[in-house]
Amino acid sequence: xALRSVGTATFWRxxxxxxxxxxxxxxxxxxxxxxxxxxxxxxxxxPRALEQTHPPIxxxxxxRxxxxxCQVEGEAYCWIFIGDHVAFDREIRRLSS
Amino acid sequence: xxxxxxYSTKKAQMLxxxxxxxxxxxxxxxxxxxxxxxxxxxGEIEVLLRDTLQLYTDLVRMDExxxxxxxxxxxxxxxxxxxxxxxxLRQLRDLLVxxxxxxxxxxxHGYPPKGAADVAQCLRALEVLLADESPIYxxxxxxxxxxxxLDDINxxxxxxxxxxxx
Numbered sequence: 001x002a003l004r005s006v007g008t009a010t011f012w013r014x015x016x017x018x019x020x021x022x023x024x025x026x027x028x029x030x031x032x033x034x035x036x037x038x039x040x041x042x043x044x045x046x047p048r049a050l051e052q053t054h055p056p057i058x059x060x061x062x063x064r065x066x067x068x069x070c071q072v073e074g075e076a077y078c079w080i081f082i083g084d085h086v087a088f089d090r091e092i093r094r095l096s097s
Numbered sequence: 098x099x100x101x102x103x104y105s106t107k108k109a110q111m112l113x114x115x116x117x118x119x120x121x122x123x124x125x126x127x128x129x130x131x132x133x134x135x136x137x138x139x140g141e142i143e144v145l146l147r148d149t150l151q152l153y154t155d156l157v158r159m160d161e162x163x164x165x166x167x168x169x170x171x172x173x174x175x176x177x178x179x180x181x182x183x184x185x186l187r188q189l190r191d192l193l194v195x196x197x198x199x200x201x202x203x204x205x206h207g208y209p210p211k212g213a214a215d216v217a218q219c220l221r222a223l224e225v226l227l228a229d230e231s232p233i234y235x236x237x238x239x240x241x242x243x244x245x246x247l248d249d250i251n252x253x254x255x256x257x258x259x260x261x262x263x
Contacts, residue, residue, distance in 0.1 A: 005258035008249035010242065012256060015263075025161065027263045028168035041167040041175050049234035050243070063164045064182075064226050065157060069243075071250075078255065080246035086222045088233045093221070095238060 003034060007079040014082045022066055026082065029062050099166075101159045102181055108152050109188045115145050116195050123202045139208035142199055146212035149192050153219050156185055186227055193220040 007015070015023065032039055043061040047069075050057045055073040057080070062068060069081040119141065160182055166173045193216055200213040225232060233239045249255060256262060 006255040007258050007262070008246040009254040009256070010246040010249050012262070021161070023263075025164060025168070028165065030258070030263060032168045039167075041164060041179075047230055047234050049230065053247075059231075061164070064160045067231070077258075078250060079258065080250075081243060085231045085233055086225050088239065089221070089225045089231075090218070092233060092236045092238050 003037065003075050003077060005030075005077040005079065011079045011082060018066070018082070018084075022062065022084075025066070026062050026068070029060070029068075033060070099159060099162060099178065101155060101162065102178065102185075105152060105155050105159060105185055106181075108148070108155070109185060109192065112145065112149055112152065112192050113188075115148075116192070116199070119145070119199060120195070123199060135203070135206055135208050139203045139210050142203055143210045143212055146196050146200060146210060146216055149189070149196050150212060150215055150219055152189055152192070153223070156182065156189060183227075186223060190220065190223050190227065193223065 015026065018026065029042070033042070038044065041061065044058055046056055047059050050069070053071070055071045055078075057069050058072050060068045060070060062082070065086050066082070066084055068079060071078040071080060119138075122138070163175075163178050163182060166178075167175045196216045197213070197220065200210050200216060203210055204213065
């Protein structure tokens with residue numbers, strides 16, 4: 001069965017906010033995912049902090065700094081987050097200071 | 098292999114050597130007796146910090162290039178380069194910690210070097226990149242963003258991922 005992907009409205013907003021070079025890397029990563037969903041460069045893993053959700057959420061690496069989250073159920077992939085973890089962390093710290 | 102990998106490895110080595118030369122001067126009490134010498138030392142440390150921050154920028158760029166090659170070259174030695182980048186990032190973390198200490202030492206004598214605040218921010222960024230699990234996931238702002246996305250699913254606000262969409 002072929003892999004089927006959808007993205008939430010929130011995901012697409014986040015995707016469109018990325019710079020073009022990072023969007024390009026995301027596109028290349030997605031093309032690779034279609035060919036080999038277990039390629040080691042994805043560092044595919046279930047974040048412990050999100051493990052109570054069902055279907056399970058997996059993290060996929062675009063780069064070390066930019067990562068995407070996806071709910072995976074069989075061959076159905078639902079993309080729910082993509083973003084810059086360093087910038088997000090900086091924003092969290094700014095809000096809490 | 099990436100040329101930037103060789104360059105960054107040499108750069109990290111050079112920065113370690115730079116620290117090795119500067120640290121004894123700062124730890125042996127008060128080696129510099131006049132203000133002029135402290136100003137010179139502070140200037141040297143500014144150069145050291147600037148180069149360390151530049152290494153961070155280079156490593157982030159190299160990581161992007163590394164992932165680009167992983168997606169476009171079937172024979173690319175991903176695991177080998179990944180290991181080298183990880184090692185460099187850890188070396189950089191050591192350099193940033195040393196940079197923080199050395200900057201605090203000259204600041205203590207009244208010569209705060211430029212770039213000290215950037216070093217602290219860079220160190221935090223590196224902690225995020227090297228963490229086993231991203232620290233953002235447990236934060237309230239992230240949980241709120243995630244909930245928005247889960248609400249999208251429940252409300253049917255999802256769009257097929259096609260080449261046109263990407």
